[in-house]
Amino acid sequence: MELGRKKQFLAAHAACHDNVYRYFRRRTEGASTAEDLTADVFRIAWEKTRQDQELSVLVVFGIARNVLRNHYRASLRSMNLTQQLERQRAQELGSDDGTVADALDRLKPEEREVLLLTYWDGFTSAEVADLLNVTATAVRMRLHRARRQLSYLLRAGHTTEDVQR
Numbered sequence: 001m002e003l004g005r006k007k008q009f010l011a012a013h014a015a016c017h018d019n020v021y022r023y024f025r026r027r028t029e030g031a032s033t034a035e036d037l038t039a040d041v042f043r044i045a046w047e048k049t050r051q052d053q054e055l056s057v058l059v060v061f062g063i064a065r066n067v068l069r070n071h072y073r074a075s076l077r078s079m080n081l082t083q084q085l086e087r088q089r090a091q092e093l094g095s096d097d098g099t100v101a102d103a104l105d106r107l108k109p110e111e112r113e114v115l116l117l118t119y120w121d122g123f124t125s126a127e128v129a130d131l132l133n134v135t136a137t138a139v140r141m142r143l144h145r146a147r148r149q150l151s152y153l154l155r156a157g158h159t160t161e162d163v164q165r
Contacts (some may be wrong), residue, residue: 003047012055019057020064027068040067079086103153111146114139 020041024034041064048063049055090101104112110132117128125143129136 008055009046009049012060016057016060023064037071056147057144065090096127103150107146111142114142115146
């Protein structure tokens with residue numbers, strides 16, 4: 001009984017795997033996503049097959065359409081959540097009408113990164129050093145410079161042209 005199920009599944013897999021992959025490849029953002037979704041289709045197809053149920057190409061593509069719809073919904077939810085978190089972060093930083101966010105934007109990228117990793121994400125100097133692949137001394141120096149520059153920007157309220165580099 002199980003042997004028949006395997007044969008039926010392998011026949012369906014051989015008949016439409018490449019077509020299912022191309023279906024996803026044309027409709028998604030990358031090859032790895034298409035591969036993952038194709039694997040999901042055949043996992044579901046295996047779970048749904050029964051000895052008396054035929055696994056035709058149309059059935060597999062019906063599963064593929066549902067998997068693609070689920071992927072789109074999950075991507076949309078993820079994008080909405082990311083946007084919500086960005087708005088929340090901007091509100092937390094922007095409780096002073098965007099002054100802090102503007103000042104952070106004017107810092108050098110390496111200084112901004114060290115500040116955010118230290119104060120926003122709560123990493124120690126040693127952890128930040130590991131993340132950025134620099135020494136802990138370099139992290140402490142960047143942090144010192146970043147705090148000094150951020151303080152200057154917040155006190156002075158200068159525009160981008162007035163920032164001393």
